[in-house]
Amino acid sequence: MARIGIFLCHCGTNIAGVVNISQVREAVKDIPQVVLVEESKYMCSEMGQGGIREAIEKNKLDRVIISACSPRMHENTFRKTVADAGLNPYLLEIANVREQDSWVHADDKEAATEKAIALTRTAVAKALLNQPLTPKRVGLTKRALVIGGGIAGIQAALDIANAGHPVVLVEREPTIGGRMAQLDKTFPTLDCSSCILTPRMVEANQHPNITIFTYSEVMSVSGFVGNFKVQIRQKARHVDSVKCTGCGICWQKCPDLVPSEFDTGLGGRKIIYVPFAQAIPNVPVIDMPNCRYVKHLEAAKEGKKLPPCRICEKLCPTGAIDWEQEDQVLTEDFGAIVVATGFKPFDYGRYTEFGAGKYPDVIGLLQLERLLSASGPTNGELKRPSDGAHPKTVVFLSCIGSRDERMGKPYCSKVCCMVMAKQAILLKDHDPEIQPYVFYIDVRAGGKDYEEFYQRSQREQGVLWLRGRVSKLYQDNGKVIVMGEDSLMGRPVEIAADLVVMATGMEANDGAVDLAQTLHISYDTHGFMVEAHPKLRPLETNTDGIFLAGTVSGPRDIPETVAQGSGVAAKVLGLFSKDELATDPTVAYVDAMRCTGCFLCAEVCPYGAIDKEPSRDGRLLAKVNESLCKGCGLCVAGCRGNCINLRGFTNQQVIEEIMALCR
Amino acid sequence: MTVNITEQIQEKAREILSSGQVELIIGYQRASDGVTARPAFIRKAENVAKLIFDQTCTHNLAKYAIEHRGKSMAIVAKACDTFGINVLIQENQIIREKTYVIGVNCPGVVEVSFGQVGDKLQYRCQICQEHAPAVYDYVAGDPVEEKPLGFDPYIKVKVLEALSQEERIAFWEKHFERCIRCYACRNACPQCYCTECVVEQIDPDWVGIPIQVPEKQIFHVIRAFHLAGRCIGCNECERSCPVGIPLSLMNMKFSQDVEDQFGYKPGRDPEVCAPLATYQPDENLGIGG
Structure with a gap:
């Protein structure tokens, strides 16, 4: 005979205001094997918990039912409570009479009471079949992988490394630095972006605990928290990074120029190149498809002749050019993974009414950053792309690819208003005679000193902010005509602009969805990765040991991104402060006597938690890797032969619950 | 034609048995009634003359391959039977490397019952549009010309679908009434290979013991679901049913949906x-409008 204690929580008036607790008490007190029913105003309070502990000891309870809020809320709290009283924590069962009852049936108290009774009775039926479970302990590798070498990734890597743990920083581009390296100045202080970023880049590069893999991508991830195995592909640079001194003679003498990705296509770069002067590592990459020598080799295959070039190879003083270099795949062990792969600016070419990206003097925010930057393609001189003329009238269009259902981007990109204010002020700084106009829907300047900064652009710098949308742009006689509306004045506005800047919003970066799938973490409809909880667990994912920092999970400004970089480091360090990890025992297990080895379970498992193990007759049968299993139950539902069961949620228990409901 | 395929199979069987490549041939031999076929298990080269193939060879022998898994064997398989073999390979029930498939370009099989051979093709053969084996190591028989069907292979399902829900429930209840839960359908099915079928499990007892319509319905619905996207339409279930429940209709409905x-x-x-075992983010499930 079991000795069951039922604890009914009032949750203030959350539950008791709807559910008639004394009626519930009456209804459940005579269920066989129930020896005690108690109430508390707040079961989760210290007093409530004390009452549970006392009751367990005094009445020798061996099953505990708590009829309260969702187990997602307080299951862990109460598991500790019963464990403190000497009971196995998995003998506790929670009936969710708040989220699933009182909150949703507040308008029908009678039915809510009836449901509370049914839910509590169900919990009793399940609890009777609960078995004591014990977590397993596994070791962990105290080494972190940071994916993405922008400011978020750099900050996270530095903070983890400074605490004494090795970090590998993987960056897809030839250099770390990310988007912040492309910016001219930062709002609202107007300090030079690269001046504050590059010291961090150098620090990361020189840090004894940080290994940087640039021009590299994560190919596959297996394992689980504390014990990830990651394959990293290092793309061939065709330059030996050990021999290369970064002298620069190769890229000075390379004869060909193509549009520079770093300068957003406004400037040129060589075929052998470093993206920008302060690149880390200062080792160039050969853009093979555009290289003359590669073209020569390909032409030779077809029997044609092209000059072979190879100037870089001839001039390199250390012989660092390596045409034979191949991609390398490294397999590394990590205990935690930080995803900080950032964003990309929205492609404004999708707006056909604004020239579909074909008007040369209609540019995006990032292009204007490069035009304003002293290290940009114009060396900081403001020249518009079409004819190099100095613009006098510059019009900004806000919410390009933000707050626009038509483009499938209903969200606000958060920083564009402030970027426009900053750029307008910078334009004024460059030449006080420039007149910036900003068309806006409404200005979002939430952030320390942001509103003041925006006000300054209006009051001190004479930037004209026009509330309204622009309907059309067209080119006319060297100008871009902006047809808009001033909705405050209620009249149409037409401006002949020299330069139009589209305030492009933030979009999930290329490859974000593929990466999320590789990592088995969730992403939303826009490709941003999803936090474990939007408010209380913003840095965690639903996969233990994988964390998010910066714009990978949604639009953010630099201070917030850096804060997330540090925050994520705290999460990783918290994990690394342990020497072993306890695994949740509510996982699936296979009945090997029944298993037919069809491996449908392996097909449906989202976590790759099904291992193949040879049986005595040599056939492969399924076995659950308990460290990988999350107890989602998909395999249990999928198995035709009912050969898999879930500890703490067995088929038998579920059936007993259903039977209790039907009674 | 009959002689031809039989000789080809016998010759191949002799070759691979005497060379030791396989230890067992699963094929067809003449049944004791003298007119129909029954499964044959040949282990010695001198016995291969027993093997036959003609339009009475209706059994899907893939079922026996599961029983003999682990052995090196050869199996005579019509086109549809090879689909069953492929599913079993996919689900790791037989090992491709150890299974020598003697595929048959199949012109279709006729209605048979003990001692009787009909002259009409079985319905599944009338709607068949794939006469060549999908997996084989050797093919017997000449290729069969694939002719357009001229009507919807799922026409019987469509007729049933056209009925109202009440009419459909009545239709199935009428048939399930006769079911005696003998599980012949399950035992004949090459895709039913569970060590212990859920309908026979007692903890939890998914299906109750009574031989009443609800229990019978549950059994058939479980089986139909377990076969969804796996049934290859060999129709062994319906052929083996002693009370003539049109089980193929249920399986065809699922096949049609999956297709x-x-x-x-x-x-x-x-x-x-x-x-049904995977999820592709871009797949269109045709639900929600």
């Missing part, structure tokens, strides 16, 4: 993952 939704037919290629 419509995913463009998938089971057993054509064991490398292609079964659609």
